Amino acid sequence: MSLQPVKFYQTGTFTVGNRLLDESLRTVQANMQRTNSLNSGHRACQGCGEALGARYAIDAAMRATKNRVIATNATGCLEVFSTPYPETSWQIPWMHSVFGNAASVATGIAAALKVKKKSDVRVIAQGGDGGTTDIGFACLSGMFERNDDVLYLCYDNEAYMNTGVQRSSATPPGARTATTPAVGIHPGNAFGTGKNLPLIAMAHQIPYVATASVANLHDLEAKVEKAMGICGARYIHIYVPCPLGWGSSPSDTIKVARLAVETGLFPLFEAEHGEIVSRIPIRNKVPVEEYLKLQKRFAHLFGEDRSAIAMIQEIADRNIRKFGLEEA
Amino acid sequence: MFQVRIHGRGGQGVVTGAEMLALAAFLEGRYSQAFPSFGSERMGAPVVAFCRISDQEIRLREPVTMPDALLIQDPTLLHQVDLFSGLSKSGFILINSGKSPDELGLSGLPYPEDHLLAFPATEIALKHIGRPLPNSSLLGGFCALTGEIGIDSLKEAIGRRFSGKTAKDNMAAAEASFTIVGESMHAATD
Amino acid sequence: MLQQIEGSRAIACGIALCRPEVVCAYPITPQTHIVEALSEMVRTGELENCEYINVESEFAALSVAIGASSAGARSYTATASQGLLYMAEAVYNAGGLGLPIVMTIGNRAIGAPINIWNDHSDSMALRDAGWIQLYAETNQEALDLHIQAFKLAEALSCPVMVCVDGFILTHAYEQIEIPEAGKVDAFLPPFDPVQVLDCMDPVSIGAMVGPEAFMEVRYLQHYKQLRALEMIPEIAKEFSEQFGRDSGGLARPYRIADAETVVVALGSVNGTVKDVVDEMREEGHLIGSLCVVSFRPFPLMEVRACLENSRRVVVLEKSFSVGLGGPLSDGVRKSLSGIALRGYTVIAGLGGRAITKKSLKGIFAKAEMDELELLNFLDLDHEIVARQIMRERETRRSGPIAENLLKSIGTVASRIA
Known part of the structure; x- marks a missing residue:
């Protein structure tokens, strides 16, 4: 008789509680041996999703490679808060060049490692959404199409936070930013704009593309670990709330991230060679209002005219249909 | 210093022609410099390449404005381009054409009669190479007309530039042209 | 071995002899033949242990080189014109980080109007990016300078641009001595980086630096250039001893001993200038010339020493600071502080306008009569x-x-x- 696996959930969530798991199944972050690649003492804001995302991802990559990781970093919050001269929070070899070239610099490092026959050392490039979907897009696309041996991690907080919350091509419709203010007839970021980089990455037919969220730690770490076991160009798009830019409470970072997944606004999936191979189903679908109302960037949508919320709900519903997120 | 200008159309190989001439001079232990007219012309457009040959090191980097010899790969250029611009009064002119200079309307040019010669370089190329590439023929004719480069050096240059049958065929075209031009010069002076 | 060979191909041979480990390529006229030749050499195995990467832009080309150099690989790329401007941000970055990348510039004009021909506008636009800039007079020197450039770059941990006149040199087919591999190996030791991304000894490269230390970082870039002023002649001397010919150095005077008029220029036009000097000397003119090889660092003292006994200097510039004059003139003027002599700037050869002996002779003769303006334009169609x-x-x-x-x-x- 086969044993039915036991599922443990923390109260009110569908997240597996670490303490109830066998030690071998616990997250990298739960392990005292984690490398703390992005060490404490950095200057990120309270509740910074990007700092969490980077630490989770790089520590997982470190475990997967037996601590053989070199990382590049686009200009942005992560770069600025982690390396205020003369200090650095990085416990790994790390390099920042300019805003738009993190993928290319990583390509160069990978080429150098190849020529020096250091195949055990792996390269990760990191950027925010602006450094990835906008200014770094050409270099990223080039890295993808050459299938360079680089894992690119995009920490998506949906705007240019480092420069003071301006719109990027990852800013969602309806969101207020400093350059899409909540005034006028069509407040916030316009509907029908923006780009979905995971799908664009898939169009390059690269070996591995995944989306992940700081609210789903097991999943995020598993995807990074899987990516480190693959050679060639890989891309993981990590959803990282920004309390400052989103106007959410620093204590709600994980909650907001989880709601993005459960509303269908941020689907979690994996794709190999351009084909979706797995997705995380939504167990308990939540209306988008629950997600939107925690963030001041959407506060203007809650006036008398709620049509924008309905349109965002349509986007979420479309995602659920498109990615097959409804649990059977 | 002996300066050559090669006029042709994009795709006819003026640059290759200038380079083979320079290589032949190099093989004779002389200094030489070949360079194109630096354009972005496409197939068929009028193009120019230059070659300088000297016994001293060549420092000059200007285009050849006062050539000692002109090689004209395509006679249709006669009506489009100021081909003879700057040509020295004792300059040589070699034209790829089955027509005589008279027939080409060039009888009144102020250059020595035995320095002006037209011969069917393309036809010779077709015969020996099987393709309408007049370069080797014209260069063979150049050797005969000017005596500036020996035919054996030219053939060696062709051998270095090309290989196998292509080299052999081009050498044959150069040799045949050298003979034909030599004979017609001889006939002219008789 | 002495070969009749295209300038670009000879430069590629020189690069290959330096055993680069990463070469990044993006096509732009007129440097393309160099990276094409290198691609072939990597594929045939003539250039071993080298990663050749076809990138999607010049910005990526230099960015890949930045990454490769930071990971300890000898890195090379080449560009020109618009391409150099497109990578400008990365050019400053490599300078600021002090990464010993060597890059060939096939000097070409910058649009608009779009123009593929030679002048120095491209490298001049990036003259203050913290790179050493060496200008080749001949193709032999272009090849030799690349070998010297890697040695200099790696000794100082500072990037070097070798500027080669587009078409005039890159596409000229002439005789060039290709050095023996063993000699180049003896001259150029393997790359031993001063900073490297290493898992055994992690460092953070490219941290943010505020007002408290930014000036010092910049000053240290300048200090490297000051050291380069000493090292460039030393490396040129060592090169001369090992390879038996003079190439490089800071600046090369020609017939200036008793010259009243000295022409100063960068790059290949010096060949034509020397021919003009010889012709004018034969006619009794007291004229000489000075070929500036190292534009960054600018050899103020050497230029001063070559000019201080003359009566006038004519700076022949292939680039134009619109609204002022020419960048070479600025350096020359600075070198002459406290010395009273007449100085003329002649802007020439922009966008590939041929610089002929005839025109140069005419303008030098006018200079001798002090009939020139401060700023002149050679063969401008008024x-x-x-x-x-x-x-x-x-x-x-x-x-x-x-x-x-x-x-x-x-x-x-x-x-x-």
């Missing part, structure tokens, strides 16, 4: 300029300038020079 100025005065919508000028002069296919 007539079509005047016509356009008139057109603009008369008609508000006078239209695109370039098109108007081309209409004025008619077809250019038949022009030789």
Whole structure:
């Protein structure tokens, strides 16, 4: 008789509680041996999703490679808060060049490692959404199409936070930013704009593309670990709330991230060679209002005219249909 | 210093022609410099390449404005381009054409009669190479007309530039042209 | 071995002899033949242990080189013109980080109007990026400078641009001595980086630096250039001893001992200038010339020493600081602080305008009579300029300038020079 696996959930969530798991199944972050690649003492804001995302991802990559990781970093919050001269929070070899070239610099490092026959050392490039979907897009696309041996991690907080919350091509419709203010007839970021980089990455037919969220730690770490076991160009798009830019409470970072997944606004999936191979189903679908109302960037949508919320709900519903997120 | 200008159309190989001439001079232990007219012309457009040959090191980097010899790969250029611009009064002119200079309307040019010669370089190329590439023929004719480069050096240059049958065929075209031009010069002076 | 070979191909041979480990390539005329030749050498195995990467832009080309150099690989790329400007941000970054990348510039004009021909506008636009800039007079020197450039770059941990006149040198087919591999290996030791991304000894490269130390970082870049002023002649001397010919150095005077007029220039035009100097000397003119090889660092003292006994200096510039004059003149003027002599700037050869002996002779003769303006334009067609100025005065919508000028002069296919 086969044993039915036991599922443990923390109260009110569908997240597996670490303490109830066998030690071998616990997250990298739960392990005292984690490398703390992005060490404490950095200057990120309270509740910074990007700092969490980077630490989770790089520590997982470190475990997967037996601590053989070199990382590049686009200009942005992560770069600025982690390396205020003369200090650095990085416990790994790390390099920042300019805003738009993190993928290319990583390509160069990978080429150098190849020529020096250091195949055990792996390269990760990191950027925010602006450094990835906008200014770094050409270099990223080039890295993808050459299938360079680089894992690119995009920490998506949906705007240019480092420069003071301006719109990027990852800013969602309806969101207020400093350059899409909540005034006028069509407040916030316009509907029908923006780009979905995971799908664009898939169009390059690269070996591995995944989306992940700081609210789903097991999943995020598993995807990074899987990516480190693959050679060639890989891309993981990590959803990282920004309390400052989103106007959410620093204590709600994980909650907001989880709601993005459960509303269908941020689907979690994996794709190999351009084909979706797995997705995380939504167990308990939540209306988008629950997600939107925690963030001041959407506060203007809650006036008398709620049509924008309905349109965002349509986007979420479309995602659920498109990615097959409804649990059977 | 002996300066050559090669006029042709994009795709006819003026640059290759200038380079083979320079290589032949190099093989004779002389200094030489070949360079194109630096354009972005496409197939068929009028193009120019230059070659300088000297016994001293060549420092000059200007285009050849006062050539000692002109090689004209395509006679249709006669009506489009100021081909003879700057040509020295004792300059040589070699034209790829089955027509005589008279027939080409060039009888009144102020250059020595035995320095002006037209011969069917393309036809010779077709015969020996099987393709309408007049370069080797014209260069063979150049050797005969000017005596500036020996035919054996030219053939060696062709051998270095090309290989196998292509080299052999081009050498044959150069040799045949050298003979034909030599004979017609001889006939002219008789 | 002495070969009759295209300049670009000879440069590629020189690069290959330096055993680069990463070569990044993006096509732009007129440097393309160099990276094409290197691609072939990597594929045939002539250049071993080298990663050749076809990138999607010049910005990526230098960025890949930045990554590769930071990971300890000897890295090379080449560009020109618009390409250099497109990578400008990365150019400053490599300079600021002090990464010993060597990059060939096939010097070419910058648009608009788009123009593929030679001048020095491209490298001059990036002259203050913290790179060493060496200008080749001949193709032999272009090849030799690349070998010296890697040695210099790696000794100082500072990037070096080797500037080679596009087409005039890159596409000229002439005789060039290709050195023996063993000699180059003896001259150029393997790359031993001063900073490297290493898992055994992690460092953070490219951290943010605030006002408290930024000036010092910049000063240290300048200090490297000051050291380069000492090292460039030493490396040139060592090169001369090992390879038996003079190449490089800071600046090379020609017949200046008793010269009243000295012409200063960068790059390949020095060959033509020397021919003019010789001809004018034969006619009794007291004229000489000075070829500046190292533009960054600028050899103030050497230039001063070559000019201080003359009466006038004519700076022949292939680039133009619109609204002022020429960048080489600025350096020359600075070198002459406290010395009273007449100085003229001649802007020449922009966008590939042929610089002929005839025109140079004419303008040098005028200089000797002190009949030049402070700023002069060699062979400028004043007539079509005047016509356009008139057109603009008369008609508000006078239209695109370039098109108007081309209409004025008619077809250019038949022009030789």
